[in-house]
Amino acid sequence: MTPQDAENLLFRYAAQQCTEQEEELVNAWFNKVVKETDYAEPFSMNVHAMSDDWERLIAERGKQMPVHRHKTRIIGRSVAAAVAAAAIAVGVLLYYKPPTKVNNAAIAATMDTTISHRDNDFKLTLPDNTVVYLNGASSLRYARSFAGKQREVFLEGEAYFEVSPDKKRPFIVHSRGQKVQVLGTHFNISSYDGEPVSTTLLEGAVKITTTGSHSQEVLLKPGFQATLGPKGFEVKEVDPGSATSWKEAFVFNQTPLKNVLKQLGRWYKVDIDSSRVTAVTLDAVYGKYETLPNLLKEITQSTGVKLVLNNNVITVE
Known part of the structure; x- marks a missing residue:
């Protein structure tokens, strides 16, 4: 450990x-x-x-x-x-x-641990007026006040940050295997357990550093995403809006059905039995306030895979 x-x-x-x-x-x-x-x-x-x-x-x-x-x-x-x-x-x-x-x-x-609502995005304002949006099944830990020389928070899951500028005190986000340092900017971090940690920059600049035994550092430009893998960071140009679309809707772009169900499980607080899920992918956009039964019906029609909800578990029938 x-x-x-x-x-x-x-x-x-x-x-x-x-x-x-x-x-x-x-x-x-x-x-x-x-x-x-x-x-x-x-x-x-x-x-x-x-x-x-x-x-x-x-x-x-x-x-x-x-x-x-x-x-x-x-x-x-x-x-x-x-x-x-x-x-x-x-x-x-x-x-x-x-x-x-x-x-x-x-x-x-x-x-001062803040835990997101499992069925609703959660917006909060930190002591320095930084605004944070937490995705489902995510949490952010932070001090009651940022009195020191730097502002530090600890993230589990996914969050979008609008950091209040402060040239004298950098803002640092600790997540699994990395830390992100900024002065004032907008960016998204996804760090769910069992999934790659990715940081997407919308504006400004960020410095990302690995926290393992072999330290690696990367400076990210707007419109680029850094994904942390076994060999370090992989940086590529992306559509920044796609990384933050979770704030408004479920956006699936050739997304494997297993990953689709994982997102629904986090949002609607249900379990997933993926043992019979096929390799089908999904292209669709759904509102985040749609009821789960309706969503499952629409996904079933789009993919031909019949999804049912029984005893708070989504399964393939």
Whole structure:
């Protein structure tokens, strides 16, 4: 587990987005820190040390620890302090009052984590007046105020940024495997798990840097897109509007049906059974506020593949 993976897992835990096994891992780490630490004052823990701890816990659990299922999780004073220490390690301060118990929702709120609505785009304005549009199943983590020499946010999923200009304080977006640095510009980042990370620039200029062991840097011009792959960045000229069309509609251009369903699953908060999906592609534009049953009927007519919704799962009949 990399330090970035550990950091992301901690914030997914706070936002109640973890799997049961991930919750077990974080809970085990909390218990370990509680036993080993004096909480007279919150302390700073290096995120690399946190990552190493979790690697050891994963190894131990694989060998001797069964998976226990927790139905509820209420965190008291000592664990709240552990969360505070972990949050300090990744640059976010959690405040807690000793007599008050802290539950998941409270932790998520204090961390200033914003989670998009799963069935609606979400627009927000950051403390520096930067405007961000979050796509479905996406989240953005940011500080309560940008008081330092730079403005940093952490993205999971996809977002479109209209960055407020500030020549003295660069705006930095951290996403999976890369960071994007700008002074003031408009750009889109897509970084869903299991999909390539792509950055598309509409205006201005951005500098993109990989965060892996072999650092690579690219300067992007308007109308170009940088996709991060195993060998680094691939830069190509694109239609910038196609990268941001998700703000208004579903736009499919020779899109494999499996990818179409993946997008619908994120938006309508349903699961996908793609085991019987054929290699057909789709060319179509649909409004994002169309009902899912109507959309499935239209896609069925266009592709000849009968799609049905049963028990919140889209399948091929």
